[in-house]
Amino acid sequence: MRLLKLITLALSLVLPVAGAWADEEAVPIGDAERGAKVFNQCKGCHQVGAGAENRIGPHLNGVFGRHAGGLDGFAYSKGMQRAASDGMEWDLRRLDAYLENPRALVSGTRMSFRGLKNPADRDDVLAYLRGFSDSPQNIPEAAPTAQHREVDLPPDVLELVGDTAYGEYLSSECKTCHQQDGSDAGIPSITHWPEEDFVVAMHAYKQKLRPHPVMQMMAGRLSDEEIAALAAYFKDPD
Amino acid sequence: MRLNRRRFIGTGVAASATLAAPMVMGQARPRVIVVGGGAGGATAARYIAKDSQGAVDVTLVEPTRTYYTCFFSNLYIGGFRELGSIAHSYGTLASEYGVNVVHDWVVGVDRDAKTVALAGGGALPYDRLVLSPGIDFVDGAVPGWDVSAQNAMPHAYKGGSQTELLKAQIEAMPEGGTYVMVAPPNPFRCPPGPYERISMVAHKLKAENPTAKIIIADPKANFSKQGLFEEGWQKHYSGMITRIGPDFGGENVTVDPAAMTVDIDGEIVKADVCNVIPAQKAGRICEIAGITEGNWAPVDGHTMQSRVDENIHVLGDATNQGDMPKSGFSANSQAKVAATAVRAALTGSRAFPAKFSNTCWSLINAEDGVKVGATYEATDEKIVKVDGFISQTGEDADLRRATYQESLGWYSGITSDMFG
């Protein structure tokens, strides 16, 4: 596997005496061969490899390190354009989050794909896609430590029952920007969302997976309980 | 009685009604008077009325029938907004939320009797008083200028007619004329405000009077979003704007409104428009109420209660609270904390920990928006900053356009949060 070799090579240049150790640490993202099969689920919309073109979805050559929504000549959704203007780039963490639950990372994305719930499937398909990116060794997340998975929310976080009254108080802070009546000119609407989507989106900001400094800051100081309280309130704020 | 500093941490802790309720027992509905229908006052009135669902009698006293926001008034000067789009009235607060809106000035506060006196005569009793009167100017701050000179040399630092006047004066400038701004010392309302104004004036002059010059006499060494503004001025308005900081005598300024001259450290400048933004202090009613220390009214950030009188909450620009900038966003944020505290005290409703935030957008040129923001929390000593961010120099046009679009969303958001 080309990718694994590159990482191992880079490490052994820096740490020539720790060859064995470097081998252990250079964990591949996943099994690229298996990933080629997982990619069958994407093929209806995406092409990758020599001569790949935009179809229903954009081609995926060089997607690692690419600006989200970054191909000229592909008509991306408004949500993807927003992520793009916020400066989002496709690194391992974000690709993983997007493939797990496309809408949780990019609300209103046109990729109508349920998501890959099995982490091994995502690892493998990403290992496969990485083979089609120019210089994967230059992407910081190629470091072995990149295996850490950020979107994972423990089930108890998703199951927290929100305190609606507290959520209403907390929501007053949001309403300086997000309108109660759900208008979305300039700033998106956050009313009447399914609770789980809301919780995941807020955690994606909190963990800085979603770009946007205002929302990263707002979510950054909310506890799991507070996010649940907000989700419970905004589900039906009227 | 000591200041009421009950605080509740986390969720699910109900405020104990018994602590506060005796104050108003036996009386039909506790009364709240809100003085000033701006960013702080309108928000507080709306939230107290809305969330108490009629249990609290809310009266808002505000002299003007139409509130012109200062926020986006610079965009009006730059030609990006119509005046009508920054005008708001109090009809919905009255009809939808049951707020009694009284158009009058409050001219006195009797803290022992707990009444306020109206300019039109009569007194109104309160159980809690909320003061959000904004700013007034420090007398003698710019030698030669006082409010009687505000038609010759407008401040345009309170909304409405002053803003219109300044815009009309800019339009009447002779070709190649000179616009002078006398910038204020810290602390003042809207730290990026003067510099956003400079950007908007430059934008307008570049299109209508491109040989005109802009001079800023500034007593401050540094100002808000300085790097971003200076980058933008260089990029869009190269050669038009000269800023004279304190190192070149920018703090040593006198004006002569009759002659339309400005003396900057001994050098006399003939101005076609002179925009004097003097040093500021809390709206005069705070001083009259006897709750100021120095120029501002000190408050406890947990509840926004005056440190001098626990029955009075002070909001917005008039306060000395700690780290928050004086902005409409801050005043709106503080109003919600105060509203929760007022209801908890008067009706025993749940109280929650104070959380604050602020974001200030500025427009540098068409679709070239930048922002700065932070979150805050209350400590016993003051309101302290928790976390913050600021736009970066060199951002691409897409991001700047998105930032501007966001500011439009925020304007609709905050004004519907204030006025319903």
Ligand SMILES: Cc1cc2nc3c(=O)[nH]c(=O)nc-3n(C[C@H](O)[C@H](O)[C@H](O)COP(=O)(O)OP(=O)(O)OC[C@H]3O[C@@H](n4cnc5c(N)ncnc54)[C@H](O)[C@@H]3O)c2cc1C
């Ligand atoms: C040019 C400019 C640009 C700005 N841009 C922004 C921005 O982009 N974002 C932002 O967040 N902030 C901005 N601000 C700041 C913002 O306007 C103020 O911080 C905000 O209005 C403060 O709210 P407040 O409630 O303290 O006072 P105000 O909104 O000024 O309200 C005070 C009200 O009290 C009334 N009043 C005063 N005395 C009495 C009395 N004795 N009796 C009865 N009523 C009384 C007044 O008539 C007034 O309506 C800007 C300000 C300026 C000048």
